[in-house]
Amino acid sequence: MPLIPAESLPFFEKVIYLPMVLIILERDRENVEKGPFKLKRPYVAIIEHALKEARKELNDTKQYLKEHNMKVIRGNHDDTFTEYVFFHGGYEEHRRYLNVRLRNRVEELLELYLSIAKQAN
Numbered sequence: 001m002p003l004i005p006a007e008s009l010p011f012f013e014k015v016i017y018l019p020m021v022l023i024i025l026e027r028d029r030e031n032v033e034k035g036p037f038k039l040k041r042p043y044v045a046i047i048e049h050a051l052k053e054a055r056k057e058l059n060d061t062k063q064y065l066k067e068h069n070m071k072v073i074r075g076n077h078d079d080t081f082t083e084y085v086f087f088h089g090g091y092e093e094h095r096r097y098l099n100v101r102l103r104n105r106v107e108e109l110l111e112l113y114l115s116i117a118k119q120a121n
Contacts, residue, residue: 003091015072018058020106049117
């Protein structure tokens with residue numbers, strides 16, 4: 001039986017995934033700005049809006065974790081798995097994530113934030 005409540009898991013995972021999303025979006029923005037695009041502004045605007053939404057979500061999530069005395073630490077990793085340690089309510093739980101799963105989930109979140117940004121523009 002897990003010691004971390006199931007309702008807390010999405011908040012822990014957002015703290016894992018969203019920083020990765022932000023890194024990718026920031027790199028993509030740089031690549032568009034430096035790339036051979038004739039009209040860069042529309043692409044940059046979409047990426048900027050996606051960054052804004054992801055940052056807001058990450059800040060909200062970090063605030064939630066702080067208010068509920070929750071913490072995530074990245075543990076060991078290799079070519080196949082990355083371990084994260086979740087702390088909540090005096091309990092500690094180690095979880096291993098397949099790196100492919102991490103990549104796929106980050107890709108899903110990128111699609112989500114870019115579609116939100118596209119609708120807003």
